Amino acid sequence: MSSKPIIVALDYDNKTEALQLIDKLDPKMCRLKVGKEMFTLFGPDLVKEIHRRDFELFLDLKFHDIPNTVAKAVAAAAELGVWMTNVHASGGLAMMQAAQQALLPYGDKAPLLIAVTVLTSMSDEELKLLGVDVSAAEHVKRLAALTQQAGLHGIVCSAQEASMLKAEFGPEFKLVTPGIRPAGVDKGDQHRVMTPPQAIAAGSDYLVIGRPITKAADPLAALSAIHASLA
Numbered sequence: 602m603s604s605k606p607i608i609v610a611l612d613y614d615n616k617t618e619a620l621q622l623i624d625k626l627d628p629k630m631c632r633l634k635v636g637k638e639m640f641t642l643f644g645p646d647l648v649k650e651i652h653r654r655d656f657e658l659f660l661d662l663k664f665h666d667i668p669n670t671v672a673k674a675v676a677a678a679a680e681l682g683v684w685m686t687n688v689h690a691s692g693g694l695a696m697m698q699a700a701q702q703a704l705l706p707y708g709d710k711a712p713l714l715i716a717v718t719v720l721t722s723m724s725d726e727e728l729k730l731l732g733v734d735v736s737a738a739e740h741v742k743r744l745a746a747l748t749q750q751a752g753l754h755g756i757v758c759s760a761q762e763a764s765m766l767k768a769e770f771g772p773e774f775k776l777v778t779p780g781i782r783p784a785g786v787d788k789g790d791q792h793r794v795m796t797p798p799q800a801i802a803a804g805s806d807y808l809v810i811g812r813p814i815t816k817a818a819d820p821l822a823a824l825s826a827i828h829a830s831l832a
């Protein structure tokens with residue numbers, strides 16, 4: 602487990618509301634994640650405002666395109682000084698290698714580069730509709746092997762696969778796990794979920810947690826409770 606494993610997913614269409622939430626959180630307790638909705642609405646200015654508040658940022662844009670385009674996109678993320686960014690592993694080995702090489706000039710200032718395997722909203726049935734005839738866990742393992750071969754730092758996966766993946770790919774290969782739900786909290790659209798302590802026990806390095814914190818009546822209390830449950 603990282604010494605600061607919680608990443609709060611900010612999925613807002615209103616910048617003022619998002620900044621109000623951020624101002625209630627403590628950068629010593631968590632990092633933040635900005636994804637497609639907020640980056641499309643508010644762009645690099647939002648990233649700068651978050652950095653000004655001393656939070657490290659995971660820029661979750663899940664790039665998936667031809668290698669040249671993804672390499673340039675990942676370098677653009679590095680220019681913004683983000684802590685972590687990601688691509689889809691299903692973009693393939695050449696795409697991931699190009700992305701990884703694009704970060705070499707940034708040395709130890711480069712963001713961690715992570716590949717999304719099978720989204721936590723996907724069930725085995727849904728994978729079948731895409732022509733994937735193995736289980737989600739098997740498909741994750743395949744994509745994780747490609748990701749490691751490409752030299753990336755780790756993957757996004759469900760915590761349900763974490764123990765199998767740690768055993769297979771080793772302790773240095775980072776596991777970033779969304780689909781986290783404290784006991785008794787609504788699953789929403791997530792299918793493959795675990796509680797925060799279960800996810801850490803299974804080998805997750807970072808927990809991506811959105812609505813259980815952002816929609817809580819008291820977000821700092823929700824964050825603090827999760828933080829305390831991991832101590």
Ligand SMILES: O=C(O)c1cc(=O)[nH]c(=O)n1[C@@H]1O[C@H](COP(=O)(O)O)[C@@H](O)[C@H]1O
Nearest residue numbers: 610661719720721757779780809810811812
């Ligand atoms: O890459 C991600 O962060 C991600 C991958 C995945 O497989 N599943 C997944 O839910 N996510 C993100 O994790 C966050 C989960 O938010 P909550 O479901 O509200 O906790 C969202 O911002 C999703 O975009």
